[in-house]
Amino acid sequence: MEVGGETVEFMALVQRVAEESYLSLKELMKKSLKGDELGRKPSYDEMKIDLLRFIDKTRQHLLGLYVTRAADLLFFVHKELQHAAHPIHDIPSAIEVFRTGGYSRLPKCIEDIGIKSTLPEAELKPALKKLSTLVRSKLLDTVIPKEVSNISVSDGIVTLRVDGEFKVLLTLGYRCHLHLWRILHLELLVGEKTGPIKLETSRRYALGDDLERRMAVSENPFNILYTILHELCVMLVMDTIVKQAKILCQGRWRDVIRFNLISDSSQTGEIGGKTMIQLGQDSELQFSGLEIPGLKLTYWLDTENGGREPGSPAPFVRIELGPDRQVRCVHGSFIVDPLTGNKEATLTIDQSCIDVEKLLVRAIACNRHTRLLEIHEELRRNAEICCGPEDVVLLGMKEDDTEDYYADEVLKVRGKGNSYFTLGVNIRSGHFFLLSSNGILDRSVVLRVEDRLNKGLISPASAFLRLRNNIPISRMVYRPMVFSSLSKCLAVAAELLFSLYFLSQLCLGRLLLLLLLPQIVLDLSGYLLVLWL
Incomplete structure (x- = not known):
């Protein structure tokens, strides 16, 4: 406390006021008992007046001390009160917003001046036309990945589509910046027979937000968009293929096929660990250094009774990522497709409707056709077996047939007269089977020749010659020939x-x-x- 330009302790000031009051009271008592300097004692009324003056003076001094003390305390508490101030939250209004998604107590005057959600029809069309012009202008300066199969602009919205992978709707205006892209909708096209794979709404929004942030800081935003979504789709495709392969191995193709996971870095069948890109628990994109593993699907596992050369491996189909990061299907050996005019078969998988069993059956059918076609050419060059155009005939699928690869494809070889022998391949085991028409041979004879053919002990030409020589003369049926x-x-x-x-x-x-x-x-x-x- 400052008094007269000097700083004085508050307790010293209190002590001084108390001393002054004590001296005044002592002087007042002395005057009442002994009188003044002239020896005259004050009357009773004068004593009361002097006492009241003393009390009032002391009271004023004490009030001054209290006011000064209070002012000092308030001065120091002022800043503490500002820090201690806490706003009063409107808890009922917050609960209403959370429960109903709106607030019903908004004043009418504020509702009347609220922003409308859509523009009037007269203003909407010019605005969309201007936005479409800006979007097309922006697309001219943007690098579009070659893998994009379709891109279109309508009402200021860009539709970006990659068949079998994804479809994205974009526009300009990310965080109010007209030169940055904003994602309006994201849809995955990867699926199975039951339909496309669905992402949870929260994860889809989180994925869109992460893509927008990455595109905003990239010089080639569409390349970033395609790279991330393509890797995500490839991961989903391979996961679906592996899942379906497991179901086939445990179901109708049990003990007939097997599958192994393979990695690109090693051809020894090692199993890869994780994928290159995945959605984390917080819906953020996470990258790892490991590649997406491929799949090796092996069929016709009986290598000793399939009519193949001794020591030859079982046929297989590889489903893996190529150098262009696209899913490709490769057969382990050369096969011919019967539906494409005996050209080399091209195995593909429809990513929008993944069906591993359909791919497997198609590969087996093409392999079966290739084996029968090789035998057909061999028998036609054999003068003992083929004497006319109808002596060796390959019956099966035609180019205009539907893709029913379960349909039987057989090779018919004339025995004698109007009788024929039929050679086919079992689609599940890969074994040859032989049939004779008109019952010209006992079934036991045919089965013995069939067994020797499957074990690779005789060639197909030798098998048909043996069957022909075993036909009894009594069962020969002559035929008119031209x-x-x-x-x-x-x-x-x-x-x-x-x-x-x-x-x-x-x-x-x-x-x-x-x-x-x-x-x-x-x-x-x-x-x-x-x-x-």
């Missing part, structure tokens, strides 16, 4: 004459000769007529 050359006519005529001579030497053959003689005479007459002409 020949295109004189040499074939002579060969068949000589064969008939030899058969007649052979039958005439047997007792049972003579009986058969009598039964078959009318048919033989008619056929021989036809052959001689051909020779004559």
Whole structure:
């Protein structure tokens, strides 16, 4: 406290006031008992007046001390009160906003001047037209990835689509900056038969916000957008493929196929760990240094009874990422597609409707067709088996057929007469199966030849020759034939004459000769007529 320009302690000031009051009271008592300097004592009324003056003076001094003390305390408490001040929260209004999404007690005057959600029709069209112009102008200065299959502008909104992966709707105005892109909607196109894969709403919004931030600081925003979403879609595609492969191995294709995870860095079948990009628990994009693993799907596991060369590996399909970071399907060996005019088969997978079983069946059907086609060409070059265009026929799918790869494709080889042998490939095991028409051979004979063929002990040509030689003479059925050359006519005529001579030497053959003689005479007459002409 400052008094007269000097700083005085408050307690010293109190002590001084108390001393002054004590001295005044002492002087007042002395005057009342002994009188004044002249010896005159004050009257009773004068004593009361002097006492009242003393009390009033002392009271004024004490009030001054209290006021001064209070002023000092308020001065020092002022700043503390400012820091201690706490606003009063409107708890009921906050609860109403959280529960209903709005506030019903807003004054009418404020509601009347509120901003409208949409522009009038007369102002909306010019505004959208101007926005579309700005968007197209911005697109001219933006690098568009070559993988984008479709891009269009309508009402100021850019539709960016990559088939089988994603579709994004964008416009300008991220955080009120007209030169930055803003994501309006994000949709993934990767899916299965049940439909596309759905992201949770919160995770989709978080992904959109993260993409917007990355695009805002990038010189090539669309490249960033495509790279991140493409890696996310590839991860989902491979995860779906692995999931479906597990279901197939545990279901209808159990013990028939197997699958292994493979990594790009090693071809030894090592299993990769994580994907390159993934959504974290907080919906933020996270990157890792590990590559997305591929898948090796192996079928026809019985390598000893499949008619293949000894030591040859089982066929397989690899589903992996190529150098261009696209999902590709590669067969382990060369296969021909029967629906494309015997061209090399191209295996693909529809990412918008992933179906691993359909891919597997298509690969097996193409492999089956390739094996039958090789046997067909081999038999047509064999003069003992193929004497005419209908002796070796490959029956199966045509180019105008639907893609029913479950349909049986077989190779029909003429035995003798109108009888045929049928060669096919089991789609699940890869084993050959043989059938004979018209019951010309016992089933046990056919099964023995089939078993030797599957074990690789005999070739397909040898198998058909053995079956033909085992046909009993009594079950031979002759057929009328039309020949295109004189040499074939002579060969068949000589064969008939030899058969007649052979039958005439047997007792049972003579009986058969009598039964078959009318048919033989008619056929021989036809052959001689051909020779004559």
